[in-house]
Amino acid sequence: MPIISYREALNQAMREEMERDASIFVMGEEVGHYNGAYKVTQGLLQRFSERRVIDAPIAEMGFAGIGVGAAMVGLRPIIEFMTFNFSLVAIDQIVNNAAKIFQMSGGQFNIPIVFRGPGGPAVQVGSQHSQALESFYAHIPGLKVVMPSTAYDAKGLLKAAIRDDNPVICIEGETLYGTTGEVPTEDYIVPIGKGDIKREGKDITLVAWSKMVWTCLDAAKQLEAQGISCEVLDPRSLRPLDVELLVSSVRKTGRCVVVEVGWPMCGYGAEIAYQVQRHCMDALDAPVERVTSDDVPMPYAKNLEDRCSRSRET
């Protein structure tokens, strides 16, 4: 099986889907002539022309809303946010329009749109560029939220998102674009709402998505040396959440720690903890723990950033 980068996997997903369906187009800042701020859309303009790879000026609310309008009448836009931090100026379009129009219209107008781009803190880019916003979007009925951790999942989830008839938020790991993994050449999707056991274990379930899957896999290796067997569960989709897989894993291990890069207050890990206590109360040997960043806007200085990001238990 070919080994390709996470970035290339996402690129292949868009390219192959655009070959298959002429109603799909990509729109965003620097997606065309510049080949993408993170080069995820590399080469798409040359292949599909300016009609289907549309460079937008800096107007997230405008082009996100244009995507929603185009989706209402049957096109299938992929809207790239240069980073999800900038999605905050488009949140009215995502939350008030994309997520609600199917319901507000009594089921007449569904919105087949993908909002994608990198999220989560990178390295020393300061507070406005270091945010994990998945908890925001996972809160909203009418949206789906996916967060791939591997190249395989990136391609399969993005393809599933593009084929989905609903608005899907695809938050990519900003620091994962250069990571590599096996990706089959034949067509496949990763179904939205299906989690994945990234490592089997019997003593404890570590729940993590995106970049934190890799952190947990490292931790599992270290703990193995101490005789502790960790299961690493990657939900891959935060909305809908694969509760069944979560419950079966925790029922097996009896312990659960959720590891996320986001803030603790109302963070997504709180929902995981709720589901675990609701469905696994009698099987738990210990309270569910969360590891999050510190509850502050991300500082710039490297030592402070490390301190802020590192293993805060709540």
Added chain:
Amino acid sequence: MVGVLMTTPESARVEPEAAQPDVETTVAELAPLYRQMLAIRRMEEACAKAYSQGKIGGFLHLIIGQEAVCVGAVAAIQRDDYVVATYREHGHAYAKGIAARPIMAELYGKKTGLVKGLGGSMHLFDKATNFLGGHGIVGGHVPIGAGAALASKYRGDGRVTLCFFGDGASTIGGFAEGLALAALWKLPLVLICENNRYSMGTPLYRSLAVEDVSLRALAHGMARDRFDGDDVVKVKRRIAEAVERARTTGEPTLVEIVTYRFRGHSMSDPGLYRTKDEVEEWKRRDPLHRSRDRLLTLGMAPAELEALEEDVRLEIEDSVRFAEESPAADSYLPYVIKE
């Protein structure tokens, strides 16, 4: 003291024009437009009554006084063209061809409502007539209108989108970005500012540094137009010019139509920020009465006109009865995520 008053300078204020002469028309053209305006007026009155009886809940924004704008503008497009509107959109929906029955039933929150009781007054949508809502966030729907227009350009389907909004939307980002992108990408869109001189309770001179909203087009090299909304035929003719531009050259136009709402912003607003004289002055320019007078001048037989009006009365009465007798809304789960 310099700069204390945060209002429009005198030089940038625009007083409404005096009533203008009628645009040439015929009974055959005007009668159906008058019928639509009358039906909308009667529908809005029926809504107000039902609201005061507690049969309609939530917010209710009536369009009484502004009917010539939506009726005239929609008369200038084809059936499969798109319309996007605000939360004050019962008239636009009716003008686009949606029957009074499902509109009224929606306001009553019934299963037979246009959107099954899930949207209410502010969120009318209809796929059959390409009516794209019904939007409750001021200006947030302007990019949606631009998106529908982008889809038409993408497909080359020749359709035009009309996007209606109020003067109050002209200060929010959604309008600014929708306008900028429509101009940049040359989208077949007609942006129609229904300037009723108040954003809720705030008059133009306390909202805008320059009262003429259509001037915003200049910064984007976009075509613009500005006129009063008293004469439904004039609205139809002038919007038709913008529609023709969009259809043949693919270019957008920003059109500002000066109008007036006779009621408050919503049912909870008694409109105390306006003088009685001002409201009475505008009521003397009532586009509905003007069209009726015109029909008589053009030679429509009074008996024929009365028959038309009786027909409208029965239609709206029937819609109220339909709404009253319809079963309650019963389901929302199937419409959150499309399976």
